[in-house]
Amino acid sequence: MPIITLTTDFGTKDHFVGAVKGSIYTELEEVRIVDISHDITPFSITETAYILKNTYKNFPPGTIHIVGVDSEVSIENKPIAIEMEEQFFICCDNGILSMITNEINPDKIVEITIQEPIDVELPVLGMFIKVACHIARGGTLDVIGKRITEIKNILEIRPQVNAEKNQIVGSIIYIDNFGNVISNISKNTFQNVGKGREFEIIARNYKFVKIHQKYNDIVDFTVPISKRQDDGKKLALFNCSNYLEISIYRSNLKTVGGASNLLGLDYRDNITVRFI
Structure with missing residues (x-):
């Protein structure tokens, strides 16, 4: 059974985490969802990077990580999916993964080009979930986006x-x-x-x-x-x-x-x- 993890700054008071999980199960019933953290300081890229770096290696190959921090898609904050060390990461290209990619070269990076559902405000409720479930079914990254070679680096991590x-x-x-x-x-x-x-x-x-x-x-x-x-x-x-x-x-x-x-x-x- 595939594993999808969630790392967000949503907190647990509001409905967002429950809505994300419900959307995942609606898309794909046979899946395990693991909460890494929903208490990230809002929009904190470095905090998210640190937590992810020290968590993902404990998961088995094929695990899919949805990262919902600073996840509003824009021209400067494009959605990406990365395959690295036999795991997958779905997030916005805002530097979150640079603490990992500074040490390990990704196997594949794509800019997600599938359309975001127009009735969904947060990408993790739509685009990210679609991509995660596609991967969980055995789909490839090439189907959901175009290959890119670089992602943003945040200097304060170094x-x-x-x-x-x-x-x-x-x-x-x-x-x-x-x-x-x-x-x-x-x-x-x-x-x-x-x-x-x-x-x-x-x-x-x-x-x-x-x-x-x-x-x-x-x-x-x-x-x-x-x-x-x-x-x-x-x-x-x-x-x-x-x-x-x-x-x-x-x-x-x-x-x-x-x-x-x-x-x-x-x-x-x-x-x-x-x-x-």
Whole structure:
């Protein structure tokens, strides 16, 4: 049974998600629908890119991903479908997939040319669903569009390395449910530029000179539990996606807070790594 995933900024209060699912089942009953997220910050391309990059590899070959973020079709926001790593992505050409395509070359890219139903306001309710169900039935991309060779790249996904190769300037591209702030500085970039040198990480008014392997590395387990005061300590680490993250140990945005509010770090703020 084919799998179609949904990633949108629709939220769950309104009718949109239910309408999308109903439209898919009307078009193709024998399908499984998986919600990746509907809580993307509205129109956030980088947030969507980060979530997709860290999700799609967990799905089996043939999975079809509908991305309904910044999905209003226009001359500058054309609908596309991409085949890549035995999976399919349907979205608008707004840079969402560039975090993936910067590392992996797509097998095929088409600009979708089938007409959008005139009685549907959102493409994910019409055009994207038609394309997804066509693929799920075994259809090819060539039938629904014309081949293109390039898609939009968003520069803010890539950190900047200076000419002297002793500094990386990145930015915060995602804030997770715990208030951890994730930068666009990958472990691979850090190691290639740093080459084992000492460093300092600067995030607003805070400096870090050590990168931990995991969150509880900051805990001294030789100290009795009753005497530990580790909750709320700040740390830097490469997260499970291998991106540099600034965190608060055992953070909770609803109680003790997280790195985003306790350290005053927000989306697009700079994080700088200086090698010494």
